[in-house]
Amino acid sequence: MAAPIAYAEHTAYALIATDLDGTLLRGDDTVSDRSLAALARISAAGARHLVVTGRPAPRVRPLLEDLGGAGLAVCGQGAQLYDVGAGRLLWSVTLDRELAETALGKIEAEVGQVYAAVDQDGIDGLTLIEPGYLMPHPTLPAVRVGRRDDLWCEPISKVLLRHPVLSDDELAAVARTVVGSLATVTMSGPGTVELQPCGITKATGLALAAGHLGLSPADTIAFGDMPNDIPMFDWAAHGVAMANAHSELKAVADEITLSNEDDGVAAVLERLLTEGPRPHPFGGRRDSVGVQAP
Template sequence: MPAPAYALIATDLDGTLLRGDDTVSDRTRGALAAAVAAGARHIVVTGRPAPRVKPILDDLGGSGLAVCAQGAQLYDGVRDRLLWSLTIDRDLAEQALGKIEAEVGQVYAAVDQDGVEGLTLIEPGYLMPHPTLPAVRVRGRAALWERPISKVLLRHPSLSDDELATVARAAVGPLATVTMSGPGTVELQPRGVTKATGLSLAAERIGVGAADTIAFGDMPNDVPMFAWAGRGVAVANAHPELKGVADEVTSSNEEDGVAVVLDRLFR
């Protein structure tokens, strides 16, 4: 059997592999199955923490690895355990929030707790960008820091995501990495951690190099992953920043954009 066109397929979830209702289409399932049958591996690479990824992996068959929390976690879907996990220092995260608020006024924050059973905690005023994802509302910000966390999520009452991300990067400096992973989702994560760092470690674990990897995404947090992978494919609904660095733009997530490319490569 000839070697597959790419040995590793890395897919973002929200806005890329998933449709707006958080489901994977039958066509996309078939395209992934055909690629795996041809010898390729599939790894989910997402901003979601491991507990929010497990149901999707189960729906897709429960096998394989997932890079979660913007690269801070590598999750084993078969054994339901984290192979590694990095946390953001909670004191530094609190300092970073203070620096951002000194520039733009009050922001509303949430955190993803570390671990396979970690919760998403949201402070008063924070609105979940994905209303289907479970979250626990706490009384005040101090409760966000009670347990180790993988990242902090931010929203501002009037600034756009791009505006908030720009201000946050300038204000935070070396305290944390700032990224934007979806509508209403600006995030602080451990310094130097990106989807590219997580994916590169996962790929090394299974013996695949960057040149043999094709990556799919839709938001600026996918830019480092595209820079690392041999080929980066943005869906039609992607943020302009990602489209600007993509090797190819496919159909939207609602129009099976991932499957369109995989069908061409593996069927």
């Protein structure tokens, strides 16, 4: 374990954990100048910024370069710990392909045909999509394969699912009911229901990264927008949901900020740099920046 990081007294948290899509990123996949400036100021005060994203490492490298190109990043919903500066995975876990096929079969027995994609493991892993699957992020690169069996040609970190009729919430609810211990079911964004290795969440990846940095839950504030961020909020001392967040995440957040388009992350970081002593992380009171908490 690394030695604990020293940080300025006025920095309320030593570790700033942010989701990307729908949180730090705007809809055009960019980080605003205001957000970049806030992250730079809080880093200058001694805190560390950690990206915690559902995207696999190969799909996040260009964004990490824009954010400074150093440090650690939790990728693949917690299945990968990526050393940005060295360009290598420090840790990764794969989803057993037979278990993935079995889980898909159980889901399709309940809801009919679903369309699937996979993220391959590794620093150069591809995103493969079967016929009929539509990428929720059309700007992200993907390779279309001819049939489902082709998805399993290499080790994978997760499976992505879409249903032609059911909503994400409905599909995720059914999947959780029938998959059991075969995999962990998450919902990470519009059109993104995922199967990942059992027991792996953003919280497991965040805890591993924090341990490398010599930091703890009490040092951490986390930002997110979807139900896959709930474990991260449970682990961190303070969870901040975006105004555009899913209702399930808002229900467990300590605070609700502005939307990703309105620089909600920056609004909180700017406040942290100017306010006094940190409120007790388990005080239970939910405050909001610009909007009312539910």
